[in-house]
Amino acid sequence: MSNTIVANDLRKRYGDVNAVDGVSLTVEAGEFFGILGPNGAGKTTTLEIIEGLRQADAGEISVFGQSPWPRNPALLPRMGVQLQASAFFERLTAREQLRTFGSLYGVPGRKADEMLEVVGLSDKADTQVEKLSGGQAQRLSIACALVHEPELVFLDEPTAALDPQARRNLWDVLRAINTDGRTVVLTTHYMDEAEVLCDRVAIMDHGRILRSGAPAALVRGLEAAARVSVASGVMNADEARTLPGADEVTDDEVSLTISTRDAPKVVAALAERGALEGVQIKGATLEDVFLDLTGREYRA
Structure with a gap:
């Protein structure tokens, strides 16, 4: 399998804080890859560097064989990004939101509407986003990241603050995304989520990757x-x-x-x-x- 992402010795510093301190990782095509770590571990900063939203101080990063920084227009249609906190246009319905995001990539309105069914929001198509529940808003956020059918999807703590039922429903959506052939990179605080969804994980703390591998292999290696x-x-x-x-x-x-x-x-x-x-x-x-x-x- 080819590597979709290759990062080598990434570094990012803010004052006295080494937010990313020598991170190296690879993500294969079609893989569901998780980045785990406590608050302040450097997960989001690492993701933003890979996405091309933030410039690394040092190191090399390749996505589909190209550099994401400076912002690379050739990569944008191939990536979908769901951030920790998503902002929607006020007073638009779920359908209008999704069509607006889709129009940025030339996606026809009817095609955009199909994504509502993928994330289980067909019955909320005419509901204003302010009236959606937390779980529904998260699913809409993921739909916006997927509306242009990207090959690579980034999900930054997509189930944070959701109730258990909403989390489980969202897991089904994420499994379907990956089963459809997309490469998925996920950050999460939930270990059960990573065990269920991820092919491999990297555990970060203080800006460094402490260990990586398949969840089952990491558990066996603990000898607990x-x-x-x-x-x-x-x-x-x-x-x-x-x-x-x-x-x-x-x-x-x-x-x-x-x-x-x-x-x-x-x-x-x-x-x-x-x-x-x-x-x-x-x-x-x-x-x-x-x-x-x-x-x-x-x-x-």
Whole structure:
């Protein structure tokens, strides 16, 4: 597969802050690529450099084999950008908004209208954007980024501040975008979102990429303990601590949870004692990898 994006040693500084400090990455054609990181990690600045919205202080960036900076008119029709905060024209309906964005790329009105169906907003076509819910406005923002059928789509925290149902519905839209053959680059704070959607992710902090790879591979590489839980009361905590393979044991009077690096041995021991009621086994997740790399301290 060919590389759609190649970034090498990108750097961007604001005063004493290294917003982007030597970022190198590649994104293959047709890939769903995620950039993860806490607030202030440099995700948005990195994305803006790749999009050609901001000039890097140093480093090289290539999109479809061309430099996006200075603003490259040849690249603009091939890219779709959904920013963290999207601004719409006041008092226009969803259909009018989308047709206006489409007209900038010479997209016929009827073709633009079809995008409303793609993002599930056909029934809101005549609704003014001010009256759309948060999730509906986000879907309209994505529709505006897709109206000219770009090959490469950038999504900067597209599900931020959405309720769980709206997030899940938007995931379906994003999967469809990628399945249709488009390359997608996503920034997000939600680890479950990245695990579900992304082929590969890069975890950033303090302007640097700390680790990258397929989510499942990053989780396996952590070698974190698994958690085996059974219903509280089937065994007391002291007895659980004597089980072969048990490391730590907690009991919150709902579940007895055993932390272990040998889950099969623990489960076998529980089975011998007839203590498998409500058994659940949970391994490490991408969130564990994220916290292991970036720490657990609060970020403003």
